[in-house]
Amino acid sequence: MTKVQQKDHRASDIRVDLLLIASMIPAGSRVLDVGCGDGELLDYLRAQKNVDGRGIELSAHGVNQSVSKGLSVIQGNAEREISHFPDDSFDYVILSQTLQAMKRPDKILQELLRVGKRAIVSFPNFAIWRVRLHLLLRGRMPVTKSLDYPWYSTPNIHFCTIRDFVDLCDQLNIKIEKGMAVNSAGGEMFFNSLFMSNIFGTQGLYVITRP
Amino acid sequence: MITVEINKEAMTEKLKNNIIDDGFAEVVLLGKDDPLRLSSGEELSPFSVAYKCWGTLNDDKTNAIMICHALTGDQYARGENPITGKEGWWPKLIGPGLAVDTDKYFVICPNVLGSCSGSSGPKEINPKTGEAYGLDFPVITIADMVGSQVKLIDHLGIDKLFSVIGGSMGGMQVMHWAVSHKERVRTAIPIASTWRHSAQNIAFHEVGRQAIMADPNWHGGRYFETELRPHAGLSVARMAAHITYMSEGSLMAKFGRNLQDREKLTFGFDADFQVESYLRHQGISFVDRFDANSYLYITRAMDYYDISAEFDGSLRRAFENTPVKFCIMSFTSDWLYTTEESREIVRALNAVGAQVSFVEIEMDKGHDSFLLDCPDMFKIVSGFLKAEAQLSGIK
Numbered sequence: 001m002t003k004v005q006q007k008d009h010r011a012s013d014i015r016v017d018l019l020l021i022a023s024m025i026p027a028g029s030r031v032l033d034v035g036c037g038d039g040e041l042l043d044y045l046r047a048q049k050n051v052d053g054r055g056i057e058l059s060a061h062g063v064n065q066s067v068s069k070g071l072s073v074i075q076g077n078a079e080r081e082i083s084h085f086p087d088d089s090f091d092y093v094i095l096s097q098t099l100q101a102m103k104r105p106d107k108i109l110q111e112l113l114r115v116g117k118r119a120i121v122s123f124p125n126f127a128i129w130r131v132r133l134h135l136l137l138r139g140r141m142p143v144t145k146s147l148d149y150p151w152y153s154t155p156n157i158h159f160c161t162i163r164d165f166v167d168l169c170d171q172l173n174i175k176i177e178k179g180m181a182v183n184s185a186g187g188e189m190f191f192n193s194l195f196m197s198n199i200f201g202t203q204g205l206y207v208i209t210r211p
Numbered sequence: 212m213i214t215v216e217i218n219k220e221a222m223t224e225k226l227k228n229n230i231i232d233d234g235f236a237e238v239v240l241l242g243k244d245d246p247l248r249l250s251s252g253e254e255l256s257p258f259s260v261a262y263k264c265w266g267t268l269n270d271d272k273t274n275a276i277m278i279c280h281a282l283t284g285d286q287y288a289r290g291e292n293p294i295t296g297k298e299g300w301w302p303k304l305i306g307p308g309l310a311v312d313t314d315k316y317f318v319i320c321p322n323v324l325g326s327c328s329g330s331s332g333p334k335e336i337n338p339k340t341g342e343a344y345g346l347d348f349p350v351i352t353i354a355d356m357v358g359s360q361v362k363l364i365d366h367l368g369i370d371k372l373f374s375v376i377g378g379s380m381g382g383m384q385v386m387h388w389a390v391s392h393k394e395r396v397r398t399a400i401p402i403a404s405t406w407r408h409s410a411q412n413i414a415f416h417e418v419g420r421q422a423i424m425a426d427p428n429w430h431g432g433r434y435f436e437t438e439l440r441p442h443a444g445l446s447v448a449r450m451a452a453h454i455t456y457m458s459e460g461s462l463m464a465k466f467g468r469n470l471q472d473r474e475k476l477t478f479g480f481d482a483d484f485q486v487e488s489y490l491r492h493q494g495i496s497f498v499d500r501f502d503a504n505s506y507l508y509i510t511r512a513m514d515y516y517d518i519s520a521e522f523d524g525s526l527r528r529a530f531e532n533t534p535v536k537f538c539i540m541s542f543t544s545d546w547l548y549t550t551e552e553s554r555e556i557v558r559a560l561n562a563v564g565a566q567v568s569f570v571e572i573e574m575d576k577g578h579d580s581f582l583l584d585c586p587d588m589f590k591i592v593s594g595f596l597k598a599e600a601q602l603s604g605i606k
């Protein structure tokens with residue numbers, strides 16, 4: 001067996017929202033990161049938590065970066081490639097900031113929970129007050145720093161709100177183990193109502209599992 | 212064919228003196244006491260493997276990389292090829308400071324069994340008769356080529372290869388190493404390759420073989436007893452195959468419908484079009500460096516290739532419990548061994564929880580892309596090997 005790379009990873013090395021996801025994953029887990037980008041999270045999880053990780057990434061550049069880190073990442077369309085993994089291949093499947101780019105978010109959620117026992121899903125919350133205000137006052141689709149595309153060429157074809165996500169899980173009979181709103185810095189926001197989360201959360205972050 | 216004579220002489224000399232080379236000689240005689248058992252059931256004993264190496268084997272012998280060549284390749288992956296006088300076939304991948312860094316790794320490139328650059332093949336002398344084998348050479352498979360390479364690393368005292376890398380038929384050998392000798396390989400890099408020859412692949416090869424065998428100069432495979440060579444047949448075989456190595460787009464971009472040194476159509480069967488002239492040149496220049504019988508043997512080996520055959524046709528089962536880490540690459544414009552075929556390998560590996568990375572490289576030059584200047588490919592091989600070297604403590 002190959003030795004685990006002992007890199008000195010400090011908390012500041014990875015994005016805060018990824019750190020939050022990493023904190024939810026127990027050491028030694030088998031993890032699939034769908035849309036893993038340059039492999040930042042998988043690299044961190046391997047170094048810090050001895051995680052056996054795999055990734056799927058659409059961009060060749062992202063795969064190159066991941067491979068250079070010694071990660072096992074395949075290039076491809078997430079919705080197509082995930083269907084080729086057997087049931088229960090992973091303890092955790094991560095879909096970070098990618099749900100809104102899927103052709104069928106409902107189908108992908110079911111796929112995540114077929115190949116993984118649990119899924120961690122984060123997505124931009126389209127019901128945040130800033131977006132609501134923008135639509136109310138300007139009457140145009142918002143273009144923000146983190147979602148920097150005009151409506152006609154955006155890869156983000158299925159925006160939803162935190163409430164929409166919770167409703168969908170309910171419809172699909174998916175159990176929510178943990179849910180939270182995340183602020184623009186990537187940190188957890190402590191609200192005790194869905195109403196508040198849905199107004200003030202920049203992102204929704206959910207740990208979901210089969211019923 | 213000066214080189215034929217050199218090899219013959221060298222081999223005869225070795226056979227006469229009963230020498231088994233040691234060290235890093237260019238041709239080594241193996242399997243004298245331990246025959247190579249072939250897929251056909253026949254045995255080869257002894258047999259020769261011609262090879263080249265670069266770099267230095269480290270003390271614990273953990274930094275060896277094997278490079279596997281394609282159908283018409285040879286052991287001269289880098290440096291000057293003494294047969295053609297041209298530069299080796301992978302000069303931008305292998306070398307000091309390059310992706311396959313010869314300052315860091317010990318790189319071995321053997322000539323495959325059945326070929327014609329010094330390893331045992333139809334052109335070489337049968338030690339039992341003292342004459343060239345011709346069609347008496349046993350039909351071999353990709354597994355047999357790898358079998359001879361296993362004996363080569365035994366001979367070099369290498370227990371486990373750090374990596375096996377190859378494109379096209381080289382990738383088939385990589386796959387065989389990873390499946391049938393998985394305990395002796397740490398990482399595998401098959402490029403522009405496949406897991407079995409398709410009906411279309413076999414069909415193209417059959418055209419080539421028929422062209423050779425239809426040439427009266429082929430002489431039932433014993434042309435070496437005559438003054439003549441089946442150059443016309445071999446040349447046509449190469450022309451047909453060469454089309455499959457390029458994409459329609461690259462042929463069109465390179466030649467279009469341009470005429471060759473003329474203003475208008477001649478209404479004859481001379482090479483009116485540039486593409487015809489180019490293909491003829493490809494065919495003619497090939498016959499000087501390649502043996503027609505070798506072409507028959509190696510294309511046959513590729514046609515017989517199916518990595519799942521020993522596993523009831525299940526690719527998944529072929530990879531079960533594999534400890535090998537894979538890095539697989541395909542090219543967008545390769546219609547000979549398509550991305551989809553590489554993906555089938557990737558999916559089977561994922562299905563058994565193996566460690567695999569895969570990239571489809573954007574390149575418009577067709578199957579031959581892996582032999583061309585392809586920075587994306589170099590980057591991936593380099594990144595993958597560097598990371599693995601770090602993980603396994605190779606400095």
